[in-house]
């Protein structure tokens with residue numbers, strides 16, 4: 001007899017934990033007033049992270065129009081976006097994992113960095 005299977009969904013639930021310290025960090029780092037538009041001209045996030053192994057500062061760019069994945073609520077309505085990115089610097093082989101949660105207006109709400117830490121964040125829109 002086949003066992004009864006419960007249905008599972010692959011979509012992440014829209015339960016975003018915003019850490020107070022990260023929110024404070026975002027408040028300090030997000031400077032929307034005098035942003036420079038990057039070369040591509042599209043809205044983007046420019047991040048600088050410090051590798052926890054060698055201390056290298058690694059810059060990376062997130063294209064907000066193309067790099068983000070939709071996040072759906074339990075009722076299948078879109079409720080935001082998420083980005084996961086892995087980067088490696090030039091000086092060592094440590095992988096820095098970056099996860100950014102965005103609200104429905106593609107504004108960053110929470111940033112988690114493993115293997116390093118965030119030192120700078122810029123929005124170009």
Ligand SMILES: [Zn+2]
Pocket residue numbers: 051052053054055056089091092093094
């Ligand atoms: Zn490194």
